[in-house]
Amino acid sequence: FVIFSLPDMMPNTRLGKRSPFGALVSPETTRPGVVVAMGPQGISRVRGHSDLKVRGNVRMISVSSCWALNTWLLSQVFFQCDDAGDPRAANTSCGRSVSTCIDVPRRLGSAPSVCPSLVNILSPMMLCCSRNAPQEVDMDELTAAMVLSSLSCSPPPPQGSLSVSGSSGYWSVDPKSSAPSSPTDEARGGSATPPDEGLDMELDQVLFEEPAPRKRRNSLKAAFRCLWPACGKVLTSVVGIKRHIRTVHLHGGEHERCSRSEEDFYYCEINQWEEPHCQSPPSAPPPPPPSPPIGSALSRSAPSPCSSFWQVQSEHSYQAPPPSQVVSQAASCLLTAPPTTCSRQGATFRVRSVSVGEQWLQQHSAPCRSVFLCSVVPSVASGGALTAVCLIFRRIRSEAKKCRKVYGIEHRELWCTACRWKKACQRFLD
Template identity: 45%
Template sequence: MSAVHKSRLGKRSPMGALVCAADGLAEPGHLGTEAGDGAGSPMIGPGCRVKLYPGPRVYVNCCGQECAGVAKQHNHADGEVSVFLPQQGHHAVGSFEEVWTTSAGPPQTSPLPRPVSSNVSMPNGYSSPESVDMDEIMAAMVLTSLSCSPVVQSPPQRDPAAASCEMECAGGELSDSGSSGYWSWDRGNGSPAPSPSIPETDSCLAPAVDEGLDMELEQVLFDEPASRKPKSSGRLAYRCLWPSCGKVLTSVVGMKRHIRTLHLGHSSESEQSRREEDFYYTEIHRELDSAAPAMPCASPPNPPADPGSATPPPSLLSQSAPDRCWQVRSEHLYQTSAPLQVTGSPSASCQWTPSVNVLPSPQTAPFRSRSVSVGEQWIQQQQSASLRPHPASRSPPRGHCTSRRVRGEAKKCRKVYGIERRDQWCTACRWKKACQRFVD
């Protein structure tokens, strides 16, 4: 079956993307949480595999009454959630079941319109998760429109594999998801190797914080753009999301300059470059950030490397905007690629070559060189016990070398017009070729 698909991916281009979605990779609405099978149970609570990210406002049962707090840690293994209670001014550690995300009541009784997802590292009392989400969504839309061709400007969709990376790795606030996991305590899901080519993934490494602070402190008092002016100045910092950088500065200008000069390698002040810079740093809360223990990303910083040359990490996904685009823009792959996509895995078609080069940074090169998306790798690893370093080495189980395209679901000329009106068929149908009029 799958062996048959490969030859038809070309004209039946949507298939690749559909496979990604159909396989459950994309799960809109489950942003930032790892919900279980229960589609309508995004609630934190017992029996629900929801992962609570730091940042969102949560409520705990404190002395018999509901107390608002900020989720800080969630030890998924122990089921303990650490919540910072601003009103009490201390942290509270409670069981997973005692935390809910709406003020309506405990999780068992109050359906949550959205799972705990606003894991943007925001300061205490910054805003509600929902408002942050809106900002993030808007930013994501802009970034997506910049980074991708128009076809990918659909609402952000997440695949669980990508979400798993978010959970493992920090950063990603500027992604199109708008609710990427900043970090998580769940360490049990394989090795949290960060994606080597994605800037956000390495931001969990936060070196050189102090030096950045020392260097840029004076700038806080001056040229702070209104767009990113922190609501509680002095508490916000900006972390460079460039891989193996993680520099934290206290001013946007300094951070942008840092990214522009050190990473992007140019000093252009154009709008384009500024947006690029926005993409590579994130706003962090210094107290939260410093209070956060070692990030789950324990692996050393990965330089931008060819993903195909390394063994694919088990669950390393990020959801940066370009990366997301790849998940969606899978349909043209067969045209630009060769045998790499010709694999038996149904997900192997999820690959594409971006048509727009918006991020001329070195980071983008590995992106484009990806042969199989990480989500696909995740699925393939789930499906196959044997892990193969190169997707090209996978060959589908096929009876013979010839490949036929799968029979299309669409009605063909023969069915539409009938054999008696064969003259109205498309040329291909008349010639017994793949129908060109009613393509799948």
């Protein structure tokens, strides 16, 4: 599976009559915020990626995306590489030329911080590619969903054939491993192969369900932190944190369905390691949120995206599995995303555009210290499949306004001492 960014597809631009791959765009694209790409049979090259040759079938799927990932996610197209090589075979096995629309999991909105730099860093990017068996017809949706979901700050529920390394949210799909049975599986009928069971189950869970009670590794203790501005309350249960958010911050929830899921946007799961583990736990608890800048009303009333990002950072960044666990099988990426929500029905594609956190985010393009990202390189060793390798750390410059920007060079006398001395600004902290 490969995930491509299409830099020439602007976030707010619906696809034209033809996608960049040359495929006609379905009427679904009339729905705002939806990128639909579909089955160009047998494309061999991808525009802008002349070095990437796609052999066999390529089937793209539609991805319902949201404004919240505006600059990045809408430009993603997910499609499947099928080495089987026969377009007809792929079409028949898929049973459709255009697969269903994928709603972005609600939990995508868990963290009110997104590092805009990632847009640059990740684009263009490929996340993963595998040589999948033809019967795994839903892997594209799954992968898309996985990636979308893994963009959340919260790790996906580890389950079945999807393994999560530590709490990093690093997803690894192993089609050969069997998934534990579940009522969902049984209700689905017996034709599915083990990987499909796990994948379908996971897909449903990723796409449509409230987060299931999460299975935790023994060494992990889950907690949930409220991300509401200046709150930061930590509770140990989803129910608790949701109730807290609903009652304290959302004031009971005025409009049923939407607000019911809206709590999801305002908490973020945190994990505490209770004992040494074979995989390196975070070396230290997340640093305390930085003290707000003096005299900044905005900052005083706003959440600290830095703290929430640090939270994510501490969960994810240092725990990527070695490349060997990633080879050919998984798509993974980490990114935090601002709140967003979508309706599956399409009729009420909802954009929650005015939350406090988002306003703050929009005004302060999220500062973050470092990012974690993945890249994919072609690998001969893996039989021609693309191989994902991960972990590039990079320090990102704080985007907080500093004295120089606030007062201007002409009013240097107003700068804080540190800025005047070219030291780290003391007035407008990160």
